[in-house]
Amino acid sequence: MDQTPPLNALRAFEAAARNNGFSRAADELFVTQSAISHQVRQLEDWFGVQLFERGGGRARLTPQGEGLARSLGDAFTEIRDACRKVRETAVGEPLNIAVIPSIAACWLIPRMAEFTAENSDFPIRLTYAIHGQPIDFNQTDIAIVYSREKLAVPRARATPLFPGASVPVCSQSLLDWHGPLTGPEQIAGAPLLHDTDWRGWSDWFLKTTGQERRADDGVVFEDFNLMRSAALSGQGVALCPLSIIQDDLKAGRLVALSETTIDEESAYYILEPASLPRTSAPKTRTFKAWLLDAAIN
Amino acid sequence: MDQTPPLNALRAFEAAARNNGFSRAADELFVTQSAISHQVRQLEDWFGVQLFERGGGRARLTPQGEGLARSLGDAFTEIRDACRKVRETAVGEPLNIAVIPSIAACWLIPRMAEFTAENSDFPIRLTYAIHGQPIDFNQTDIAIVYSREKLAVPRARATPLFPGASVPVCSQSLLDWHGPLTGPEQIAGAPLLHDTDWRGWSDWFLKTTGQERRADDGVVFEDFNLMRSAALSGQGVALCPLSIIQDDLKAGRLVALSETTIDEESAYYILEPASLPRTSAPKTRTFKAWLLDAAIN
DNA sequence: CAACCTCATGAGATATTTTCATATCATACA
DNA sequence: TGTATGATATGAAAATATCTCATGAGGTTG
Incomplete structure (x- = not known):
């Protein structure tokens, strides 16, 4: 029989306990309240023990839940600390970004300061991605390109950044x-x-x-x-x-001058090579997350 | 950006570090070596840091991997301990087992002692499941039945236990x-x-x-x-x-007297209600795991 | 009350994890 | 030098786990 319950359920529970509520835990973990509810229930089923006392408009920890939450809190803190330490040792290879000129000039460079402010010691090398010219993913960690059709590049993963209308x-x-x-x-x-x-x-x-x-x-x-x-x-x-x-x-x-748009099917895409070199993967992740976030603004 | 790496990858890595090898970690976690390899790599990509030094026929921890492994070891130990404590508080409602008479007499009861020896303070109530008579899952946590066809019961989950030839x-x-x-x-x-x-x-x-x-x-x-x-x-x-x-x-x-079998399509099945009451779920799990294990013997 | 919280739930969509079936690579041994 | 062996790697497909959506039900609060 299994030794440890599902770890993700434990994390969800710990967040729920610490935040004193499922909805708040959901916000913390960037998921829906529903997900937390499912996870906590799964954990309770696994243990055969009620961890939260429901009703009364909010969930309160049972005594057993309280004990578990305390230990888990410590353990997850230790895990988080250890992981942070590892990340900090990641060396400072620059992130290679290739961007089509239009985006570079109009969108990315004006926002770049914001990114570098948030992410100090994060060296960046910015180059042009020229339309029609294949991107050399040996020298590029992430690219932004434009495509009239849904983009599918052989050894790369495409994520829509924003529409091209x-x-x-x-x-x-x-x-x-x-x-x-x-x-x-x-x-x-x-x-x-x-x-x-x-x-x-x-x-x-x-x-x-x-x-x-x-x-x-x-x-x-x-x-x-x-x-x-x-x-x-x-x-x-x-x-x-x-x-x-x-x-x-x-x-x-x-x-x-008009509401009428053309090229409504087109879009700007983020392109990542299917497999990133280890040292640039986390930086790529950070930058991509920032891109997608900035695209909403 | 995410705060913690995938927990399951951390667990795989911790096991690999502790067992000093992917294949051994795979055995411990009851998965394939391939799964560990994928998970460790995922973690390395996430961190952007090499955790294991490959080559030379085996994988050795890098300094960073070593530090991480130590912390994770502690944390997972704490988690396991806390979880064990919770399980022990699970109260002693009996597990209700319903079994068809043939299995009860020939197979289950002779093996029952072995189970109760391994699982002390695990109260059990054994009843008959009569063929053709629906099982009352309000009073039954787990059942063993026989069926000539592939079994599908509305609000229950069926798992083959052994063949019926x-x-x-x-x-x-x-x-x-x-x-x-x-x-x-x-x-x-x-x-x-x-x-x-x-x-x-x-x-x-x-x-x-x-x-x-x-x-x-x-x-x-x-x-x-x-x-x-x-x-x-x-x-x-x-x-x-x-x-x-x-x-x-x-x-x-x-x-x-012969090698020729009939009813080769038939089988004995474990039946569980689709949703178990919280307090009996873990006991059911334990018993089911034991059943399946004993069936191989 | 009614608006607004809270958590619960089933079904379906999505994502992750695992397996399978090889591939690769280094070492040991003949 | 070849093999055999024992390790890890890898891509694609299968199996699971997880999350979301849409909605329900119950409790506060003005």
Whole structure:
């Protein structure tokens, strides 16, 4: 017969006891109250002993539960301390991040200070991930890329970071000079800025007006950042992914001209090699968690 | 970011460190070496630190691994102790076992002493489970039953205990008196003992000779135990499940007359109610584990 | 009361853990 | 030098455990 009960149930119980409530334990462990309830019950069933006294709107420890909780508290503290100590010995290899230029310029670098502030002695090497050029995962721990379809890379794991849907935007100065730009007709009259090719605007006009429209005039930029510079300096209307120009919109540097989005299926993805070198795995984990958190903001 | 690494990985690592090898740790935890390997690696990835030095035919702890192992050893010991203490407080409600008469008489009761010796202060109440009569799981924690098909009972969980295949057997004394009983012809000439109905022998003759044979003579007993008594006292040949007369065969009280078995699809099952009352759950677990272990013997 | 806590629960979705079936690697021995 | 041997590694599939969702039930509190 088994010697020790399920460890995860013990942890859940310990958290519940310490926090004096299932819901609070659930918050601590980043799970639902339901999960804690299931786990505590599992433990009680395993022992054949009631650990919490329910009813009265809250759960109180039984005497047996109290004793168990005290010992477990000590033990888990010891475990946590020991683990922290091990982590601290992890050496300072830099984390290699490869990011597409647009994200780097508009989103990541402005937020980078926040990350480094929270994570001191966390060396980082930031490089470009160029679209269409495979990422060398021997030199990259984590990457951020853009993809029009659901991303599936052979030896890597993809996690969506944020959506890639684009809307027409321009600078306030352009509006002042040109007058209002509402609806496809007016927008078509303004200088159009293209990223890479003509496809974006063609799609957008098709979607808004229901019919094909030639959109092969205006300037085509090699790269998103160039197009954005042009848009910022009032040279025309550009189709930009909402997610990455949110700072520009908030600051009033750019103004969205329509609700209609294109490329709604596209997204920005976090890419990690399927198997990370040991020394960079925890850093990658930390950074990824921060990315996902920052993406919500 | 997470505060503690996966607990199960920590346990695997601790066992590997203490046992000085993955394979031995695997034995201790009743898993495969592969599982330990995966878990230790997971932990190393989590920490970003090498915990074991591989190569040289065996794994040795790194300095960091050594420190971690020591702390974890202490912590897990404390956990185990605390859990043992809780279990000991579990009060002594009796375990209610319901068993079909054949198993009770031939198999369980002869082994019961062994169980009670290993498990002192473990009160037991043994009752009959009568075939065809539903088991009242309000008064039964665990049951052993027989079924010709794969068993599925609504609010209960069934675990196969041992096979139910039957062979012809008789006492040595009958053989002495009657002469050898080899093959269907000779057996047909001896008095046949029936359990419940004629079906058993009909099936057996059909299986051995390939053709139907009337087998409606001989004595029909209400119950297996009666038939067994008759067989033991040399009154004829009976079809008995191999599993439950193994003691009789070993002791030479009964002799198997053929290799050909019937009811090969049938089996004896352990039945547990889907949700056990808290106080009996651990006892049930213990008893079930013992049953399954004893079944292998 | 009614709003708002608390914990409970069953079913289904998700994630983790384990196994299986090899692969690799170093050592010992012939 | 080959094998044989005894260790760990590994990828994919299977088996389990865990978590969430959606909801229920019971208790406080204004």
